[in-house]
Amino acid sequence: MRQERILLAHGSGGTMMRELIEDVFVHDFSDELLTGLDDAASLDIPAGRLAFSTDTYVVNPLFFPGGDIGRLAVCGTVNDVCTAGATPLYLSVGFVLEEGFPIEDLRRILVSMRDSAAEAGVHIVTGDTKVVEKGHGDGVYVNTAGVGVIPEGRTLSASHCTPGDKVLLSGTLGDHGIAVISTREGLSFETDIRTDAAPLNAMVAAVLEAAPGTRCFRDPTRGGLASTLNELASASGVSITVTETDVPVHRQVRGACEMLGYDVFQVANEGKMVAVVPADEAKPALAAMHGSPYGEDAAIVGEVAEGPPGKVYVHTAFGAKRIMDMLVGEQLPRIC
């Protein structure tokens, strides 16, 4: 691969594209199931129902403390697949590259994807790439789609939350959102906070083993915990109350949120799971989270109740109750 930057020719289907696929994608992904020669991958799947998820990643900046768009793309889809209670197996990747994008940066992203996939135990089996003219893309957009298999007899659903259930959170809130924003122009501050992007399938499997009655999982990505809990409360027609003092948040994340006027409940996370679990299985579920390297700070943060349906409340430190509302638009730093 001689070029240093992506050219339009790399997307045109000719020899340069072949070279890009062979020497860069296939080489860097180094996945035994990915040959780059077939248009479709033929795969073995164990018995069970198929779980299938897709997501497209347009994050800016592409590289941020602790991670990059590649790790997000692999972990995000792995995590979405496992919220269905499935074992994630295979991923496809689709790239839209902007003309002029440095090949070295592309390789960094691919290696990151390879390593994340290896950690999650999933295979990248097929992919596609296109190139757009300079100015028509943000460096790179990545789509990943993932399939997994749900064992017979298991049905997790957001509509299964039942009054009396406990709400578990696998770790500290807000790390990803704050890590990304610390690099933005005009908002810079220094922090040790790194993205929490991580594949959580092993942890989810452990929780399901310890707490087979688990109703559902959700990863609180865009919109943060607030969006996730509001979706669950609506889907199940129940209310959820979170106890503010039980929610784990890194001190630095609190500091950054205070400085910018952000609500930590609305900040994005990329390596966390919310699990709704029957009360009598909450302790074993929590122990299973604690046993995972990504669940050390897990906590029981709330409870499901009858209603009013669709409402999410925060029990504040002063014993008062207020609503945990969903994000409208994006959070912007404020001075008021």
Place this chain on the structure above:
Amino acid sequence: MDLDGFRDPGVARSVIQAIHDTATSPVKLMEVCGTHTVAIAKHGLREVMPETITLLSGPGCPVCVTSNSDIDTAIEFGKQPDVIVTTFGDMMKVPGSYSSLSQEKADGRDIRVVYSPLDALDIAEKNAEAHVVFIGVGFETTVPVIASAIQQAGRRGIENFSVFSAHKTVPEALRALVDDPDVAVGGFILPGHVSTIIGLEPYRFLAEEYGVPSVITGFEPVDVLQGVYMLAKQVAEGRAEVEVAYTRAVPPEGNPAAVAKMNEVFEPCNAEWRGIGVIPGTGLSIREEYARYDALVRVPVTPPEPKEVKGCQCGEVLRGVTLPFECKLFGRACTPEHPVGPCMVSSEGSCAAYYRYTDYGKSP
């Protein structure tokens, strides 16, 4: 220094009890700072008040009170070629007569959110071929910051930078409130951070001319409770004074160096408060000597004819005459997703605070 005590529920309980013991007759207390509106809503402080105390929100959100035509002007700057508009995040979603900065950005205008005007100076340095306009909103907490930024632009030789001053000052607005026959306030929770700059003196008239108690209050939950307690105590004891609850941050003289800088760069003028009208002497314009940093001089624009939305009751809400959920549009035509007026869209507008943190007026 351990400031966590000002969030300590145990300390809070002590103050709450004292409020209940002291507030034996009904009184309406008004806070005039959007940050207080949010603090009260977020920590559920209304719920712990005795029945005798009503907490009203006043026109303390400088974003909410920015006139339609000022927002229209900010938008016009964004439409000029080679102009980069920089603004605090608060202003982005506030609707003007026809559009908002956020909508304009979606339409491709170069509009950037910054946390500090110093970030706008950096943008100006990095983009020599463009002119950076900074949208200056805020009360006296923020004005000295902008004044310093303008002076720093001078020292750094940054010529492609100017400020659109839509700033406002608080004390005379308070006078307009107490003069207003519709507004019946028994005491003011005064803005702690405006006061950290201007000190006590500018509020004296409340006690001496109008006999209205006031307390300069901080923003942590315990701070707000302390402010309410001290007001309840003044009322119970028949006193009308200007007191300081927020002693750790407000010396009686405020920050004279900051006030001096403010006066070096700005001078008072009249200002239009959205929903209220013109309040004389509450605006700030950039002095002649600094005209080259005045966006109205450097980038002349003609905003369109301003237009108010029918049915919007922001003006009454801002004066505490109508509670947010009493507005006919609240929760129906006017929600954070499609706001009609600034009270709903600003992150600390009264309506937004009610909508986000309480059940009032929301359809089931």
Place this chain on the structure above:
Amino acid sequence: MCLAIPARVISLEDQNMAEVDIMGVSRHVSLDLVPEAHEDDYVLVHAGFAIQVVDEQYAEETLELLKELDIADIELEALEPEGT
């Protein structure tokens, strides 16, 4: 218009700037409005500027008094500044 948070001054820099710490997050702010601030002082930070020095003693005294409020009806006049 009031979002300002306490931060500890870590070090003074030239051009009237300082590095401050907010619960482990560090940022550079201007001391133009509070030129007398020293290292280890706490300042209120608003929009990238320190706008006031926070008085630790007043902070402690206030908390002590508030904790006692429900035990005895202690006058808060002790905290009122001279000449009020």
